[in-house]
Amino acid sequence: MGYLLLTGAIAAEVAGTTAMKYSAGFTRLAPSLVTVTGYLVAFFLLxxxxxxxxxxxxxxxxxxxxxxxxxxxxxxxxxxxxxAVKLAGVVLVIAGVVLLNMGGAH
Structure with missing residues (x-):
């Protein structure tokens, strides 16, 4: 159940961060509300x-x-x-997450 909640927390945080791009510095209401809601849900689920x-x-x-x-x-x-540097960075982040799961999540 923990990993299901964590997946939801990640999805909510990603949605909130993506909406923040469209909020124009919190000057547009709808994306600003999505950002705030996304982060509230993300922290609750985390x-x-x-x-x-x-x-x-x-x-x-x-x-x-x-x-x-x-x-x-x-x-x-x-x-x-x-x-190539950005792609390598993303690969390294994912590799780090895999290693954490293999070494300490159980």
Missing amino acids: AQTLKTIEVGTAYAIWAGIGTAAIAAIGMVFLGEAVS
Whole structure:
């Protein structure tokens, strides 16, 4: 159940961060509300996750996967530059999450 909650927390954080791009510095109401709601849901679900998953592991997965997802969304959908260095960074973040799961999540 913990990993299901963590997946929801990651999705809410990614949605909130993506909406923040469209909020124009919190001057547009709808994307601003999506941003605030996304972060509230993300932190609530992350807090629930911590009942069953160690804080270091949960937070690292949440932050790492969220960062990789936002980087990918930026490159694929928002026209951000794609480079070998950025792609390598995303791969390293994902590798780090895999290693955390293999070494400390159980």
